[in-house]
Each structure stands twice: as C-alpha cells, then as structure tokens.
Amino acid sequence: MTKKTMPLFALGFRPFYLLAAFWSVVAILEWLMELSGSGLRGVGSIPGIQWHAHEMIFGFATTVIVGFALTAVRSWTGLDTPKGYSLMLLVILWIAGRLGPLLTPYFAIIDILFLPTIALVIGKLILQRNMARNLFLPLILSALGVLNGLFYMSAYGHINIDANAPLISSLFLIVMIEIMIGGRVIPSFTANSILGLKQFRNKSYASTVLVFSAASFLLWTFFPVSIVTALICIFTGVLQLVLLFGWRPFATTSKPIVWVLHAAYFWIPIGFIFLGFSSLGLISIYIALHAFGIGATGGLIIGMITRTAMGHTGRSLTAGSTEVICYALVQATAIIWMAAHLTSGVWFHSTIGLAGICWCLAFLLYIHKYFPWLSKPRLDGQPG
Known part of the structure; x- marks a missing residue:
C-alpha cells in the first residue's frame, strides 16, 4: 500500500481528524434527539x-489527540508511525469501540483497549530514539485509557464509584494538555505571524500558572464544595487571564488562524472562574465543564485540525472563509449554550438545539472542505 493508492491512511491525522469531526456531529445529534x-x-x-x-x-x-500523537511522534523521532494497513486496523479498532458498546456491554473492552494500544505504539518509538522527555504523550494516553476503563466499570455496575468522576477527571486532564501545549504554541504562533510584536512571556510565571491549574483541578476533584477550592480556582482563572493577555490576543484579529486559538484559550480562565463559583454553589458544575469542553476544547480543536491539516498536506497556513465560519460557529456554540444555562425559561431546549446545530454545522463544513484534502496525497509530494 502506498500513499498514492491510499493517502487517507498515509499518516494518523488524516483518518482520525475526520472520524473525530464526524462522530462529534453524530453524538451531538443523538444527544439532541434524546433531549x-x-x-x-x-x-x-x-x-x-x-x-x-x-x-x-x-x-x-x-480521537483528535490520537491523530495528533501519531503525527507528532513521526516528526519527533523520524520513525514511521502506523500507516497503510496498520493504521487501517487502528481505525477499525476505533470504530468497533464506538459502535460495539451500543450493541452489548462486552464490546466496551475494545474501546478500553484503544488508547493503551496507541500509547504502546508511540511509546516504543519514543524509547527507540531515547527521547524520554516526550514520554508524557503516551503516559497521558494511558491515563485517559485507565479513566475510560473506570467509567465503563462504574457505568455497568462493576465498581462502586460515581461514573461521572472519571469523565470529569478526563476532561480536566485534557484541559491540562491544552494548557501545557497551548502555553507553548499559541504565543509562538502569534509572535511568528506578527513581526515585531512585543509579548509578556515569563517561564516562571507560566510554570506558576500551570501549578495552580493542576492544583485547582485536584482540589475540586477531592474537595468540590470548599471555600479554599473556590478561591484557588478563581485565583487560577485570574492568573490564566493575565497569561493570555500577555500573549497579545487582540493583535491577532486580522489573523483568524491565530485568533481562534486565543478565543478558545479565553474559555480556560473563564472555566476556572466558573469552577470556583460552582464550588460555592452559585452555579452548576456543568457550566464550568462546558466552558472547558465546548469553548476551550472545541475551539482549540477546530483551530488545530484546520491548521495542522493545512500544513501536513502541503498547503499555506491561511484561513479562508470556510475556516472562519467554522471558528465562529464553535464559539457561537459555547456562547449560546452558556446563555441557555445561565438563564431559564421556555426557550431552554430551543436554545440548546440552536447551540447543537451551530456545532454540527461547524464540523460538517470541516469535513466538506477537508475530506478531499485528507484523502489525496500532499501537494508537495512529500510523504504523510
């Protein structure tokens, strides 16, 4: 199998970005139907x-993290990550993990095994190149795999814990990934796109913010109703805002491919502040979780899967009208969802439905534009 005969399976980001976008539409539509x-x-x-x-x-x-991991590890190590038939097998495993548990609980084991399998594959390549500093990626995937297993065991009554706990912990872990990686790439992308831009970037301050972010998540996990937890979370939100404004987000308004990353990251400090309010009983925890989930995670994902898909298919990193609409729709999803949950009334379900439609349109537009790109060889003839 060669990249000419099956470019869709030439590198991990190609099938997994498309699958993630497609499944997010399916999951949202099903949830709206259930409501x-x-x-x-x-x-x-x-x-x-x-x-x-x-x-x-x-x-x-x-799934997006998996696509990113398989692509990044090849760049880091210079060694081939799964492609061709081996990548196709991973895709089949992923599909079975999504559909199998809908048929019988026994098939949940397939979904549980998926992330550890990816962790083993990329971990072996990282160790082969003696790049221990990059083992964080397979370790994070392994941790997410454990949390996935705990969720299924709890949901099916095999262990006596709240099934929501591993889900919330998984989201917190994903946000920590976003803070770590976003803290490196967003200010760099910004500086590279705007010549002569002066930013406030201090490693000690960034490390402090990272520590407070992790502490906030741990405190909320173990002491969700606490004045101390609330104060630390709110303080972390303020620290995150200062960090973000130091990157000069308003200078990127003419650069949508960079602006979207700032707009998405803005939901992280908002999420921490909402987390603090939830600890005080002022708002529902679901408001904080969706600030992290829709605004931050959804926003950063649509920004990165457009950017990396452009770069890895040999195209210039320029957001066109389709990308801008996708970026705006995801941000609109977060804003509309918040409006629905911060207010109440007869319009609640209609507003939630509108938010869901915005999300689905964003990722259907992504698939419409990027499927032809991701299913064809790179423009520059390079592998991948």
Whole structure:
C-alpha cells in the first residue's frame, strides 16, 4: 500500500481528524434527539447524559489527540508511525469501540483497549530514539485509557464509584494538555505571524500558572464544595487571564488562524472562574465543564485540525472563509449554550438545539472542505 493508492491512511491525522469531526456531529445529534425524547440508542444502555459526555471526550477530543500523537511522534523521532494497513486496523479498532458498546456491554473492552494500544505504539518509538522527555504523550494516553476503563466499570455496575468522576477527571486532564501545549504554541504562533510584536512571556510565571491549574483541578476533584477550592480556582482563572493577555490576543484579529486559538484559550480562565463559583454553589458544575469542553476544547480543536491539516498536506497556513465560519460557529456554540444555562425559561431546549446545530454545522463544513484534502496525497509530494 502506498500513499498514492491510499493517502487517507498515509499518516494518523488524516483518518482520525475526520472520524473525530464526524462522530462529534453524530453524538451531538443523538444527544439532541434524546433531549427531545426520541433518541436511537437501545434501552438499558448507559444513561444519555453520561453517554453524551463520554463520546464527546473519548469519541471526539481524545480521537483528535490520537491523530495528533501519531503525527507528532513521526516528526519527533523520524520513525514511521502506523500507516497503510496498520493504521487501517487502528481505525477499525476505533470504530468497533464506538459502535460495539451500543450493541452489548462486552464490546466496551475494545474501546478500553484503544488508547493503551496507541500509547504502546508511540511509546516504543519514543524509547527507540531515547527521547524520554516526550514520554508524557503516551503516559497521558494511558491515563485517559485507565479513566475510560473506570467509567465503563462504574457505568455497568462493576465498581462502586460515581461514573461521572472519571469523565470529569478526563476532561480536566485534557484541559491540562491544552494548557501545557497551548502555553507553548499559541504565543509562538502569534509572535511568528506578527513581526515585531512585543509579548509578556515569563517561564516562571507560566510554570506558576500551570501549578495552580493542576492544583485547582485536584482540589475540586477531592474537595468540590470548599471555600479554599473556590478561591484557588478563581485565583487560577485570574492568573490564566493575565497569561493570555500577555500573549497579545487582540493583535491577532486580522489573523483568524491565530485568533481562534486565543478565543478558545479565553474559555480556560473563564472555566476556572466558573469552577470556583460552582464550588460555592452559585452555579452548576456543568457550566464550568462546558466552558472547558465546548469553548476551550472545541475551539482549540477546530483551530488545530484546520491548521495542522493545512500544513501536513502541503498547503499555506491561511484561513479562508470556510475556516472562519467554522471558528465562529464553535464559539457561537459555547456562547449560546452558556446563555441557555445561565438563564431559564421556555426557550431552554430551543436554545440548546440552536447551540447543537451551530456545532454540527461547524464540523460538517470541516469535513466538506477537508475530506478531499485528507484523502489525496500532499501537494508537495512529500510523504504523510
């Protein structure tokens, strides 16, 4: 199998970005149907809200991380990550992990094994090149795999823990990835796109913000109702805002491919502040979780899967009208969802439906434009 005969399986980002986008649309549409009382999933399956959260975390966000990991590790090591038939097998494993548990709980084991399998594949290549500093990626995937297993075991009654706990922990872990990677690439992308731009970038301050972010998540996990937890979370939100403004986000308004990353990252400090408010009982925890999940994670993902797909298919890093619409729709999803949950009334379900439609349109537009690109060889003839 060569990249000429099957370019869709030439590198990990190609199938997994498309699958993540497609499945996020399926999961949102199914959730909207369940809210209206007409869902398609079988009777006796995982409760709708937990299935929705699980699929948006493990069927969407984590799938993008897998595509990124398989692509990044090849760049780091110079060694081939799965391609051709081996990549196709990973895709089949992923599909079985999504559809299998809808048929019988026994197939959940397939989904549980998916992330550890990816971790083993990339971990072996990283160790082969003696690049221990990059082992964080397979370790994170392994941790997410453990949390996925804990979720299924709890949801099916095999262990006595709240099934929501591993889901929330998984989201927190994904946001920590975003803070670590975003803290490196967003200010760099900004500086590279605007010559002569002066930014406030201090490694000690960034490290402090990282520590407070991790502490906030740990405190909320173990002491969700606490004044100390609330104060630390709110303080972390303020620290994150200062960090973001130091990167000069308003200088990027003419650069949509960079602006979207700032707009998405803005939801991280908002999420921490909402997390603090939830600890005080002022708002629902779901408001904080969706600030992290829709605004930050969804926003950063649409920004990165457009940017990396352009770069890895040999195209210039320039956002066109389709990308700008996608970016705006994801941000609109977050804003509309927040409006629905911060208010109440007869318009609640209609507003949630509008938010869901915005999300689906964003990722359907992505698939429409990027499927032809990702299913054809690179423009510059390079492998990948």
